[in-house]
Amino acid sequence: MFWIVLFFLCFWRLDGTFGYEEKLVTEGDSVTLNSGLTEMKNDYRIQWSFGNKNIVIAEINKRTDRFTVCDDVLDGRFRDRLKLDNQTGSLTITNITTEHAGRYELQINNVRKSFDIIIYGEKNVSVKIGDSVTLNTGLTEIMDNDRIDWIKWKKDDVNTNYGDVNDVLAHIIKHYNIITVFDDALDGRFRDRLKLNKQTGSLTITNITAEHTGVYQLKINNARVDFLLTAYDEISVMEGDSVTLNPRLTLTMDEIQWMFGNENTLIGWIEWSNRITVYDDVLDGRFRDRLKLDKQTGSLTITNMTTQHAGVYQLLITHKKTHFILSVFDSVHCCGST
Incomplete structure (x- = not known):
């Protein structure tokens, strides 16, 4: 009986799913996704992939002693940001942006482990009254599985849920080709003032007044960035x-x-x-x-x-x-x- 139990335990280790981790990372920081290994066996093949389409971003084949980092995929969003540990197979991503939020999958031979990276950031933006301001997503292009939401908090409580649907100013659901601007939200203070970039998802607010100041929250899949918008005016007096x-x-x-x-x-x-x-x-x-x-x-x-x-x-x-x-x-x- 002892040998039968041991056999099934070993079999599970070679084929199946062995874990899930969630990582909360501040925009601009680095994060390491640990393989759980102290060293790699000679027959190990390790593969790191990203997103719903499981795009390969790094690979190790111990049999051929080959180590590969594919940082030019996905329009180069990972370029010069990936570091692969040659001993453990762990993957480090440096200088995190909203583009790097999402699901990462590690495969060691036939065993899989998933990681969700959740990005959080804060930005201060100041604009002169009457001018326009663009709140940038940091994306160069929206991917097929991306969902983007822009939210304006009435009382700047960024820890609450959506609340009133009128707080949502704009959203993009790329897979269904849905692009919507809600410029009648919040008593119409944004009417004819909102422009949504269809390629990047960035939001432009024109003809700024004091009513438009406050906290704007950007949600991109697993990323959340809060923009604190302040306005100023210049006056000359005798x-x-x-x-x-x-x-x-x-x-x-x-x-x-x-x-x-x-x-x-x-x-x-x-x-x-x-x-x-x-x-x-x-x-x-x-x-x-x-x-x-x-x-x-x-x-x-x-x-x-x-x-x-x-x-x-x-x-x-x-x-x-x-x-x-x-x-x-x-x-x-x-x-x-x-």
Whole structure:
């Protein structure tokens, strides 16, 4: 009986599936897919493949002592990124991008092991109000099995599920040739502003306003990248004049904070309860009796401007970010900009 049991155990080791692993990797990092071997036997043949079509990306044949890395396949997405361990057969992928997310399969003779690589990344993007911005997928071409989703989080909670279907701005399902843009989502703030690249899946937003700031999430198969989009505007004012920094938003129950300078000093606050607070005594009182907050629009007015009031003003609206770069000129330096 002992020998029969041992025979079946050995047989299972030579033919079948012996494992599955899931790897969570930050974009730009490296990951090693371990073969589970300490060394390779002389009769071993090892093959690494990627994707639903099992495209071979690396191969070892111990009988012929041949080691091959196929990093030019799939339009070269793996070029100069693959390292094959000659002793164990483990595969390392360096400088990970969204293109490398998905299913990897290891075959040792007739035994298979699967790995799912899940990519996560974060990117900060800043754009001037009125301009356009492109959120790039990092793909050169969408493959047949790719699914791409672009999502805008209403409250920037990237850890929740899809929630309201209106949060989805665009998606591509390549296999079924489905390409859809939902520019009526979120009360129509994106209407006629979204352009989806059919080749790469990148999303362009035109004519940016403060309403378009926040977190955008890209999902490509097993990859997830969050883009934090902030907007800014540049304003020039003559010394002694007044200026109104207007976010041009339709406000609901949002909380608003106005901050100034490199240290983001709080100078104005509209709370959920519509309570308005102006902190005009901060920074040695340079704003004293000069600040006015509009609770209907969230706008901040600064009166009797001096050069002390030039700088960066930051508006936070429930985690949305907009910057106003304010330049103040005296009568000698008229109408220039910095």
